[in-house]
Amino acid sequence: MTAPLEFEITARDGAARRGLLRTRCGVLETPAFMPVATYGVVRGVSPRDLIYLGAQILLANTFHLHERPGEEAIAKAGGLHGWSGWRGPWLTDSGGYQVTSLAERARVSEEGVAFASPLDGRRRLLTPESAVAIQEALGADIAMVLDECISTGGADAERSAAAMERSLRWAERCARARRRGDQALFGIVQGGSDVALRQRSARALAGLGFDGIAHGGLGLGEESELRAALVAEAHNAWPEQQPRYLMGLGRPEDLVAGIAQGVDLFDCVIPTRHARHGMLFTSAGSLAIRNARFAGDDDPPDPGCACPACSSHSRGYLRHLFQVGDALGPRLATLHNLRFYFQLLERARRAITSGSFAALHAEVAAAARTRVA
Amino acid sequence: MTAPLEFEITARDGAARRGLLRTRCGVLETPAFMPVATYGVVRGVSPRDLIYLGAQILLANTFHLHERPGEEAIAKAGGLHGWSGWRGPWLTDSGGYQVTSLAERARVSEEGVAFASPLDGRRRLLTPESAVAIQEALGADIAMVLDECISTGGADAERSAAAMERSLRWAERCARARRRGDQALFGIVQGGSDVALRQRSARALAGLGFDGIAHGGLGLGEESELRAALVAEAHNAWPEQQPRYLMGLGRPEDLVAGIAQGVDLFDCVIPTRHARHGMLFTSAGSLAIRNARFAGDDDPPDPGCACPACSSHSRGYLRHLFQVGDALGPRLATLHNLRFYFQLLERARRAITSGSFAALHAEVAAAARTRVA
Numbered sequence: 001m002t003a004p005l006e007f008e009i010t011a012r013d014g015a016a017r018r019g020l021l022r023t024r025c026g027v028l029e030t031p032a033f034m035p036v037a038t039y040g041v042v043r044g045v046s047p048r049d050l051i052y053l054g055a056q057i058l059l060a061n062t063f064h065l066h067e068r069p070g071e072e073a074i075a076k077a078g079g080l081h082g083w084s085g086w087r088g089p090w091l092t093d094s095g096g097y098q099v100t101s102l103a104e105r106a107r108v109s110e111e112g113v114a115f116a117s118p119l120d121g122r123r124r125l126l127t128p129e130s131a132v133a134i135q136e137a138l139g140a141d142i143a144m145v146l147d148e149c150i151s152t153g154g155a156d157a158e159r160s161a162a163a164m165e166r167s168l169r170w171a172e173r174c175a176r177a178r179r180r181g182d183q184a185l186f187g188i189v190q191g192g193s194d195v196a197l198r199q200r201s202a203r204a205l206a207g208l209g210f211d212g213i214a215h216g217g218l219g220l221g222e223e224s225e226l227r228a229a230l231v232a233e234a235h236n237a238w239p240e241q242q243p244r245y246l247m248g249l250g251r252p253e254d255l256v257a258g259i260a261q262g263v264d265l266f267d268c269v270i271p272t273r274h275a276r277h278g279m280l281f282t283s284a285g286s287l288a289i290r291n292a293r294f295a296g297d298d299d300p301p302d303p304g305c306a307c308p309a310c311s312s313h314s315r316g317y318l319r320h321l322f323q324v325g326d327a328l329g330p331r332l333a334t335l336h337n338l339r340f341y342f343q344l345l346e347r348a349r350r351a352i353t354s355g356s357f358a359a360l361h362a363e364v365a366a367a368a369r370t371r372v373a
Numbered sequence: 374m375t376a377p378l379e380f381e382i383t384a385r386d387g388a389a390r391r392g393l394l395r396t397r398c399g400v401l402e403t404p405a406f407m408p409v410a411t412y413g414v415v416r417g418v419s420p421r422d423l424i425y426l427g428a429q430i431l432l433a434n435t436f437h438l439h440e441r442p443g444e445e446a447i448a449k450a451g452g453l454h455g456w457s458g459w460r461g462p463w464l465t466d467s468g469g470y471q472v473t474s475l476a477e478r479a480r481v482s483e484e485g486v487a488f489a490s491p492l493d494g495r496r497r498l499l500t501p502e503s504a505v506a507i508q509e510a511l512g513a514d515i516a517m518v519l520d521e522c523i524s525t526g527g528a529d530a531e532r533s534a535a536a537m538e539r540s541l542r543w544a545e546r547c548a549r550a551r552r553r554g555d556q557a558l559f560g561i562v563q564g565g566s567d568v569a570l571r572q573r574s575a576r577a578l579a580g581l582g583f584d585g586i587a588h589g590g591l592g593l594g595e596e597s598e599l600r601a602a603l604v605a606e607a608h609n610a611w612p613e614q615q616p617r618y619l620m621g622l623g624r625p626e627d628l629v630a631g632i633a634q635g636v637d638l639f640d641c642v643i644p645t646r647h648a649r650h651g652m653l654f655t656s657a658g659s660l661a662i663r664n665a666r667f668a669g670d671d672d673p674p675d676p677g678c679a680c681p682a683c684s685s686h687s688r689g690y691l692r693h694l695f696q697v698g699d700a701l702g703p704r705l706a707t708l709h710n711l712r713f714y715f716q717l718l719e720r721a722r723r724a725i726t727s728g729s730f731a732a733l734h735a736e737v738a739a740a741a742r743t744r745v746a
Contacts, residue, residue, distance in 0.1 A: 044700035
């Protein structure tokens with residue numbers, strides 16, 4: 001069995017690094033941002049659009065796909081790639097986060113997570129073994145272990161420790177459950193907001209033969225300084241040559257902060273969800289395009305942008321689309337925000353190569369301070 | 374003042390005719406189908422998409438645009454063309470149909486139609502003069518006269534006659550109200566389901582200097598044989614070398630029936646509205662894509678089609694998009710149906726040139742009989 005993943009670091013700038021990540025279905029340049037395709041689709045956007053925008057890899061939610069249409073249907077249609085038409089790499093989460101946050105009456109035991117299906121109310125059980133089996137059926141290029149997610153904000157130390165230890169035992173069971181040699185599997189560091197727990201989690205995961213590491217349970221309200229310390233501790237305890245993934249974050253400033261610490265992969269619903277609410281990221285801060293002051297504005301949303309929205313439409317027209325509830329509004333905003341994110345990551349990669357990442361980091365952090373939302 | 378419209382008939386096959394219609398903002402080949410862009414946008418579809426699909430001309434609804442964002446805002450942004458990004462020809466309706474069908478407490482008098490704005494409840498008045506002024510401000514290439522619309526089905530002869538006579542007086546007022554020499558204005562034949570009334574309407578309109586004729590108040594439940602008779606009578610009474618427009622119709626079989634009678638222009642919400650409900654037109658009849666039997670279907674919606682939906686996606690995946698309520702479902706279905714319509718019109722134009730239109734007419738009529746919806 002050849003390795004399901006190869007990662008090559010091609011440039012460094014401080015702790016930031018640029019690399020090439022080879023998966024079964026394609027190579028991507030890191031640091032990379034993964035748009036969220038919950039149900040196997042980035043809302044309102046086709047694979048054709050994503051190629052045009054410069055997407056490299058998508059993230060799908062195992063829990064949602066397990067519910068609809070089910071992994072068997074997707075496997076039969078050629079896996080995520082054949083079924084959805086996005087032929088590039090896919091990463092799937094394990095379903096654990098959605099099960100505990102979305103399913104009704106979710107109950108966590110050592111065996112796994114028992115829950116009632118939101119669709120038909122039937123009791124189901126997600127175990128480390130079934131999480132791996134479902135992701136293998138989906139045919140993801142990169143799968144994630146099942147972990148027990150708790151919020152960093154509210155959890156006490158004892159609960160954080162217990163969830164982390166259980167997540168470790170589940171990670172071991174996930175590693176043993178693997179059947180496909182061509183699918184990468186990432187471990188997930190847990191431990192809430194306790195630096196020592198995160199360190200122990202990362203060290204223990206390092207011995208289990210995973211293809212990469214992820215930071216779980218972050219971006220849930222913790223201060224950015226604390227988050228940086230938690231990320232740093234895990235990085236110290238993990239093989240440096242493996243890819244690192246900061247799950248579920250975030251805003252542009254979160255991405256550059258993560259990149260500065262050596263994170264390679266990101267995913268977040270922010271660019272697409274904000275877009276659907278009319279919030280556009282631009283080089284000069286963000287625009288709430290529904291705002292009445294854009295009614296007669298003939299300028300493009302972002303004069304420096306060449307996306308389908310900015311190259312053809314004015315702020316006034318885009319606002320009108322949102323006002324009348326036309327689906328083209330959210331769509332154009334989504335195309336714009338995704339392009340903004342991909343461009344940001346492209347700039348980060350170039351800056352790492354040219355040794356100027358600190359300047360980009362400072363610029364994005366400063367823009368964040370002027371942002372409305 | 375040069376003519377705002379030039380129409381050249383380039384081929385004939387029976388009563389069917391092929392032509393070139395030159396408007397201020399571009400030439401189109403007829404017979405042509407106009408997608409409905411109610412609020413200045415074909416729902417979920419961009420001008421870029423429309424160019425790709427082969428659209429030639431769009432129809433916008435004066436009433437809706439008058440409400441939002443208002444004709445002044447559109448005029449200030451360069452008219453419909455500059456504002457919306459669709460730089461090809463635009464036709465606008467007069468607003469009369471929407472006012473009487475959508476506005477609350479619409480009251481028709483000789484002066485015009487008084488109504489309460491659905492947005493803010495304020496009383497407004499649409500007159501023949503204001504209908505022309507609004508359409509001139511919008512900058513349409515082709516404008517329509519204000520007419521009094523009544524249904525052909527339910528109206529008695531007296532009411533039909535009165536509405537037709539009033540529509541004639543309004544048409545005269547519209548003709549006198551024109552200020553722009555670069556905007557075409559079409560008259561609208563009324564007269565309900567009375568052949569003699571339609572004839573009188575068309576004859577009277579012919580003397581008023583319009584640039585084209587339209588059939589109003591059809592497709593409201595009347596039998597197709599009756600409709601054919603009403604259309605034929607109006608055509609007989611109208612200058613043959615002017616463009617003819619059958620308003621608001623229809624299904625593929627309605628289009629070919631109209632073309633067979635020498636109609637040049639069509640508009641209808643059917644392809645786009647059906648698409649949003651998951652109804653796809655194909656060469657082998659229509660597909661209700663939400664149907665459970667398409668769940669595991671790996672075939673494209675229409676194997677013979679090269680649209681973005683059929684070239685990249687299966688019926689099973691398209692059904693899934695509708696099941697999970699993703700905006701990409703209605704969007705892909707809309708792209709497909711519009712392409713189907715444009716292809717049908719392209720086939721009709723070629724068939725007229727090659728003298729084989731009767732065969733196409735028969736084929737489409739036969740396909741309609743096998744259609745589900």
